[in-house]
Amino acid sequence: MAPRVSGIPNYRERDALQSIKYRSWVPQTSLHPAGEGTIAIMLRKGWIERQLGPGGAPQFRITEAGKAAIAAKIPSSPFAR
Numbered sequence: 001m002a003p004r005v006s007g008i009p010n011y012r013e014r015d016a017l018q019s020i021k022y023r024s025w026v027p028q029t030s031l032h033p034a035g036e037g038t039i040a041i042m043l044r045k046g047w048i049e050r051q052l053g054p055g056g057a058p059q060f061r062i063t064e065a066g067k068a069a070i071a072a073k074i075p076s077s078p079f080a081r
Contacts, residue, residue: 009047009069012038017047017062017070025051025059042066 009017016034020026031039031048039060042048047066053059 006045007069008072008074013042013047014070016042017066020048020060020062021067021070023061025053025061027053028058028060031060045069 012034016031016038019032020030023030028039034042039048043050045065046063047069048060049063051059
């Protein structure tokens with residue numbers, strides 16, 4: 001299996017990013033199926049940003065880097081037919 005390209009979102013990251021691509025600040029539940037670990041990774045990669053919303057609940061939105069990540073071409077496997 002080829003090594004994972006870190007600049008290309010995996011399934012959970014891509015699904016979460018696409019679900020908020022055209023939205024403003026959203027609650028964490030909108031990033032499903034991404035969990036705490038996946039969200040932390042996306043924050044480190046700069047694909048999403050976080051702020052505290054009403055009542056101190058975290059809210060997230062996609063960044064320009066996140067939009068570029070989901071627009072990037074997924075490399076095909078050399079073993080694909």
